[in-house]
Amino acid sequence: MFHARMLAAIDGARTLANMDELSKTIWQAHSGGAVDDDGAQALAEALHARRTTIRGALKPVGIPLGRQSLFPPKRPQRAPDRTEALSRRRRLAASGPMPPALACRFTVGQLSVLRIVADEIATKGVCGLCVDAIAARAGVSRRLAQGAIREAEGDGLLVIQERRHEGRKNDPNLVRIISHEWRQWIERGQTRKRNGFASRPAGTHRVQKDSPHGYPSSKSALLRAAEPKKGCREPAGDATTRDKIGIRSAGGNRRAMR
Structure with missing residues (x-):
């Protein structure tokens, strides 16, 4: 009789909690x-x-999955001034970050990223900047900066050392240049800077105020150009040229030349 009553109760149970009570x-x-x-x-x-x-x-209840990381998600990075970021990107790409034979493999945005990496390596020997900092300085997005570095690594120009940590935030990767041609290019640029032959940024070349083309147009410069050099015999026509320049520099005093 107990057996029949339990079988009827089992068939009528609708929840797992009822089943646990019947089993007990x-x-x-x-x-x-x-x-x-x-x-x-x-x-x-x-x-x-x-x-x-x-x-x-039973139908599963839609419970949102938790974050896979303990750290807050990264916010999308946007330039405050898009026009300025684009200009900085083009200026860095045109500054010659690597030899032309290597630069032809990359786009303008990628070259601006590699310029930031090369400058950091030239200064400190290794680039330890995070990807967000490199992207902000180069005027590009975070994804483009990552892709540029990875592509340079795939071409055998860079080597990346990852610094992962269990249970805590990873340190920025260390980037080093292993291309001999690229390293020589950077060392040559550093030598020019030390010797005082560093080229000025684009658009900052010096122009004479009184000359539309930037050529020396002052009277003293013309006189120095007309003077014969030491150890050289003066040609026959130089005296006439020097006399004509002397007439102009005298301010119209023709009596001195009669």
């Missing part, structure tokens, strides 16, 4: 001698089959 009741009855071993085993099998049916009928 069955095994308590088995301990008290109300049901034998075969009856308890048959009821346990019926419980298991009913649990499987109830679990299959």
Whole structure:
């Protein structure tokens, strides 16, 4: 009679909590001698089959998955002045960050990124800047900066040392230049700077105020150009040229030249 009553209760159960209560009741009855071993085993099998049916009928509740990282997600990086970022990108790419034979492989944005990396390596021997800092200085996006560095690494120009840490934030990667041609290009540029032959930035060349083309147009410069050099014999026509320049520099005093 107990066996039949339990079977009816198992068939009428609708939740897993009811099944747990019935299982507890069955095994308590088995301990008290109300049901034998075969009856308890048959009821346990019926419980298991009913649990499987109830679990299959349950629909999972849509619970949002948690973040995969303990750190807050990175915010998208945008330039405050898009026009200025574009100008800085073009200016850095046109400054000659690498030899022309290597530069032809990259775009303008990639060249601006590699210029920042090369300047950091020339100063400190290794580039330890984070990707966000490189992208901000080059005037490009974070993804473009990552792609430029990875592409240079794939071409055998750079080597990247990753610094990962378990359970805490990773350190910025260390970037080093292994291309012999590129390293010579950087060293040559540093030598020119030390010797005082560093080229001025684009658009800052010196122009004489009184000359539209930038040529020396002062009277003293013309006189110095007309004077004969030491150790050289003066040609026949130089005296006439010097006399004509002397007439102009005298401010119209023709009596001195008669």
